[in-house]
Amino acid sequence: MVLALVLMFILVMMSGCPGPARKPGQQEPDRPDVVPGPEELKQEEPVISLYDKDTGKTTRIKMEKYIQGVVAAEMDPTWPVEALAAQAILARTFTLKKIEEGGVKKRNADASTDEEEFQAYAPEKINDRVQRAVERTRGLVVTYKGKYINGWFHADGGGRTAASALEGLAYKKEPTPYIKSVKDPGFAITAPENKSWTVQFPLNMVRNIIREKIGQDPGVIRTARIIKKGPSGRAMTIRLGNATVSGPALRIALGKDKMRSTLIERLEIRGNNLVIHGRGYGHGVGMSQWGARALAEKGKNAQEIINYFFKGVEIKKVWK
Template sequence: MLCLSRLRFGLIVLLVAAILASAVSCRPGAQKKPAPTRFAKEPEISLYVNETGEKKKIKLEDYVAGVVAAEMEPTWPVNALAAQAILARTFTMENIQAGRVKKLHGTDASTSVEEFQAYDPSRITDNVRKAVQVTRGEVVTYNGKYIKAWFSACDGGISSSAKEGLAYTKTPTPYVKANVRDNCLSITTPENKQWTVRVPLAKVRAAVQKITGKDPGNISQAAIARKGPSGRAETIKLGNVTVGGPALRLALGSEVMRSTLLENIAVQGDQLVMTGRGFGHGVGMCQWGAHLMARQGKSPEEIVKFYYQNVSIDKLYP
């Protein structure tokens, strides 16, 4: 009787454990996260060479190496270059899936920065090749979909949301970490720590007309109308017309108005004078921040996840 009781007790315990396990596995949080389509081998993509009009086939990893070499200084630490490789590969796959260049040239990608991303195979070094190899096939996803793999040269010490830095609201981007402080100003170049630019008012007036379709007339005053959480100028008032900060930067030239992280804006004579810090939109990974973290021993994946939250880094192929 004692043995039979123990047997019954054991069966009950096993039954309860099975029920609990089943309940846990059915909970949404316990379900396996969705993942992107994987490939049996490294994909080959079609590339439109804008400089010559040539269309050619190229292995994805070779293409990524050319992008990393163009987008980041090849002499930088391998892990910084490797973080850039993960984002370049993600950007490539997300854009191929959207078919943006396919509509223009009938290819997966192009060598134009305006159409796709920078590409310069002449700058590829052993350092770049190593960075691409250690992250071979790795992409960043959120809920099984490729993220918008944004990055900028220097976020001025604090990152931005897509809405604030790019005025991007087309799709939700909850994976972008905003207001992250990365101490990049401690190692970046002097012109990124603080810059001043003087733009002729005639050029500013033409930019405002292009953006809004309104003529601001003779611009005698300028002010930041609204700042975002990271301190970036979301809107700027020029004369009697208000324009978006990101839109003004694009219209004036992204290397003229280096960022929207403005400290001061004013009209002086026949010029608009702006003082600010950083270089780029500040959304996603900061390259100088990646450089600093790589020097501190952070892995490529840790660097990426410093700037992107609740994401997975998936390996697409062997």
Template structure:
């Protein structure tokens, strides 16, 4: 009897072992460092205006992005910092497969889908900047970071949650609520302090598109909540509260230059906002990069000023 029980137990153990052995092995958590290239990769680009697709070397694409995203006459080190961000954004975007699902290509010329791209603006400074940082990307714990930047943070950086209402994944590498005087120094007057007048009808439509509720004709407006850096994270329009970043996008991000508001009022049926800075304020400030570059600070150190606990790695020679 005991011998029979032992035989049955042995059979059960063997079957369990075989069952486990037949299960597919889990994929290893591959990091970017394990994905380095022997040579510069070729990527595919979808032109959103013409519908055409073409192949190009990655560095050629990065030059067109840098030229479109930053003033191409700016110092080489500022453009080089932008190149590191552009390359990182591109690799993270390709890895996610976002554009591949839409167009069957790695990247596109759409700002909403990828990054701005304009090869006609490429200058010698841009070419030097791209070559100077060839293959360089930013990683955190072995993975590409969210390579955010804005024109000017208005003198203080924001977290992804505050500036972009981004909560999808942790972004501990973003230096938030940090004083950045270089971002506001020697900038354009309309960046240091600006005023935007938004028609009441547009405000009404923006609030409706965000909340799903019609707030009615514009009669009142106020800041409902500020974030740690002082940015408006919630805005109250009549009796409806909406997110600051969402409202800026819906009502016009060119006119409403940032949510670093210094004043909110209703005048003549219009929403009048005053503020400082240009953009969401998360990650690198382009004007800050320019001012640091003019002092001889390297592109890598410019990046490290805005991002913490990161590694700048070279993907290919």
């Protein structure tokens, strides 16, 4: 009997004493939503090579310092810190994904200050808000099933973001299931020129641009109409004369600052001009910057802002 009791005592000690069970759905105590924690990290903050379009030189810079310059360029640095912080997380994610894919190969650099090649960069605009935003999100990135997402953002979604990267960007390189269409809360506070805009282009110029930049000859353009719209209302396919072009391709060809979005309300031929009426500013995919500002002003933090605009993603810390 004594021997049996001794054996039972030894088995209990070997198995350990379980702590109090957590209720279903309850998080572990002191474990934030952002994982893994700093104690689990082995990667050091990267030092990247940055090509300067103004000087033509490539220099080395710490990642977090670089992200400060990107955030200051890509978003108004006077906006709420949490909006800037969301921008910082996406900028860091974008940078790491692009470096993983080979960086800016023609510059033999990880990144470039030319926004046509990489991201905008304006270190002269860095202020205390930007510094705080980057510091409080240090090392944070957005992933989907363990891989960096395409950290897309745009100025204003025109009331609703695009339902897919295909709709807003004609992007087909890889699946992007984390993109979703949501109401853009920034439309209520956005600049007037984003609420409604009209632009016109001479038809001869449109024909030449389509021929040179898209590779089709529409001929003499007498008709213009939208052939296909996406779920959020964006023009995915447009017919101009004899040419059928994607909405995103036409926007890039005509100029992204002129044709402000593909959220077109009316497309018409008026005299010798192509006239486009629309709303919003940008491709509409991912995070709306005006939407981020609106959410931040309502008390949402950077993680909540990102989770509002992206579906099924995880925010991870990849260095201390």
